[in-house]
Amino acid sequence: MVQRDIPCILMRGGTSRGPYFKGTDLPAEREALAEVLIAAMGAGSPLQVDGIGGSRPTTSKVAMLSPSDDDWAEVDYFFAQVHAEKAEVDFSPSCGNILAGVGPAALEMGLVAPEGEETRVRIRNVNTSSRIEAVVQTPGGDVRYDGDARIDGVPGTAAPVILNFMDVVGSKTGALFPTGNPVDVIDGIEVTCIDVAMPMVIARAESFGLTGAESREELDENKAFFERMEPLRIKAGEKMGLGDVSQSVVPKFGLLAPPRAGGAIAARYFMPWNCHPSYAVTGSICTGSCLLAPGTVAAGLAVLPPEHPTPVKIEHPSGSIDVVFDYEIVDGRFTLNSAGLLRTARKLFAGAVSIPGDVWPGAAA
Missing domain, CATH: 3.10.310.10 (Diaminopimelate Epimerase; Chain A, domain 1)
Known part of the structure; x- marks a missing residue:
C-alpha cells in the first residue's frame, strides 16, 4: 500500500495539541476531509496508536489555515475536533487553546509576514465567524517560543501569545441567551x-x-x-x-x-x-x-x-x-x-503526516 504524505506542523496551543495544516493541502469536500483527519489522527482507537492523536479530547484537535478573503482578517482558521474512541470528526465547535498556535503557525507557513519585534495576526474563525487578533513575538523576523509567560496546565514557561477576541456573542446561535432567558x-x-x-x-x-x-x-x-x-x-x-x-x-x-x-x-x-x-x-x-x-x-x-x-x-x-x-x-x-487573554504555544515538529493511500487517492504521493 502506497502511503500519502500531507505537510503539517504539530503544535501545542495553550493546553491543547494537534496538527496545523494548510487548507490547500487537504480535501475541500467535508466527508473526504473527515476521512483524512480520522486516518491522520488514528481516530477509532482509544490510544490513537495508529495516528498522531494523543488519546484525549485536548490532544486530538486539528487546525486548518488558509489566506482569508475577509476585509479585516489575514488568516482563516477552521477547527476540527477528532474523536479518539470513535472514527468521527466534529466541525461544529471551535478551540481557543488551539487558536493560540494559529498566529505562530501562520507565520511558520508563510501565510503572514513578520513585522518587527511582535506581529499582530488578524484571524477569522470560520467555525464561529468571530474575529481574533493574535499578538506573536517575532524578534529578528522569527517566531519566538521561549519566554517567561506561564499558564496553568502547561509545564515550564514560554513566549506570550496575546489573544483579543471580538464579535463572539452569538457565535453559533446568533444570541447571547439562545432560549431568550438568562435562566x-x-x-x-x-x-x-x-x-x-x-x-x-x-x-x-x-x-x-x-x-x-x-x-x-x-x-x-x-x-x-x-x-x-x-x-x-x-x-x-x-x-x-x-x-x-x-x-x-x-x-x-x-x-x-x-x-x-x-x-x-x-x-x-x-x-x-x-x-x-x-x-x-x-x-x-x-x-x-x-x-x-x-x-x-x-x-x-x-x-x-x-x-x-x-x-x-x-x-x-x-x-x-x-x-x-x-x-x-x-x-x-x-x-x-472584547475579551483578551494570554496563552502560549510551541512548535513540536514540522514535516508530513502519512495516511493510507486509499483514504484520499487524490492526495499527492
Whole structure:
C-alpha cells in the first residue's frame, strides 16, 4: 500500500495539541476531509496508536489555515475536533487553546509576514465567524517560543501569545441567551444557556450534589453525574436551536461554585463527555460573560473586581485562567466589546503526516 504524505506542523496551543495544516493541502469536500483527519489522527482507537492523536479530547484537535478573503482578517482558521474512541470528526465547535498556535503557525507557513519585534495576526474563525487578533513575538523576523509567560496546565514557561477576541456573542446561535432567558429550568435544574465564543449550558455545582472543587479524575469517574448531565445538555441543545446534539460536542457544559483560591469563580468545563484538565479558552470567555451578565445562575456566586475593563480569574482543576472583559450593561442588557487573554504555544515538529493511500487517492504521493 502506497502511503500519502500531507505537510503539517504539530503544535501545542495553550493546553491543547494537534496538527496545523494548510487548507490547500487537504480535501475541500467535508466527508473526504473527515476521512483524512480520522486516518491522520488514528481516530477509532482509544490510544490513537495508529495516528498522531494523543488519546484525549485536548490532544486530538486539528487546525486548518488558509489566506482569508475577509476585509479585516489575514488568516482563516477552521477547527476540527477528532474523536479518539470513535472514527468521527466534529466541525461544529471551535478551540481557543488551539487558536493560540494559529498566529505562530501562520507565520511558520508563510501565510503572514513578520513585522518587527511582535506581529499582530488578524484571524477569522470560520467555525464561529468571530474575529481574533493574535499578538506573536517575532524578534529578528522569527517566531519566538521561549519566554517567561506561564499558564496553568502547561509545564515550564514560554513566549506570550496575546489573544483579543471580538464579535463572539452569538457565535453559533446568533444570541447571547439562545432560549431568550438568562435562566431556564431543565429536568428540575436551573441552567443558563449562553453563547459567547462557545455555546454552553452552565449550572451550579450544588445542583448536582457537587462542591465544584472536585478533580478532573473524580468527575470523570462520577457516572451518576454524567447520567444526569447528558440528557439535560441534549434538551438544552434543542432549546438553543442547535437541533439534536447527542452526537455533537456543542453545547459544552459548565459547573460553577464559589471561588476558593482568590478567583472570581470556581468552575469545571466538560467537553462534554469528559472534564477538561484545565479550562477551554472559548469556554472561559463564555463562563466569564455568564458571571458578568445580569440574572444568570452565577448570581450570588461570583466575586468580581471593581475595575473596568474587568479581569476575571476562573479557578479550574489545574490552577486558573485569566480573561479581561471590556463590556457594558445598559438597561440590564450585557454587551461584550472584547475579551483578551494570554496563552502560549510551541512548535513540536514540522514535516508530513502519512495516511493510507486509499483514504484520499487524490492526495499527492
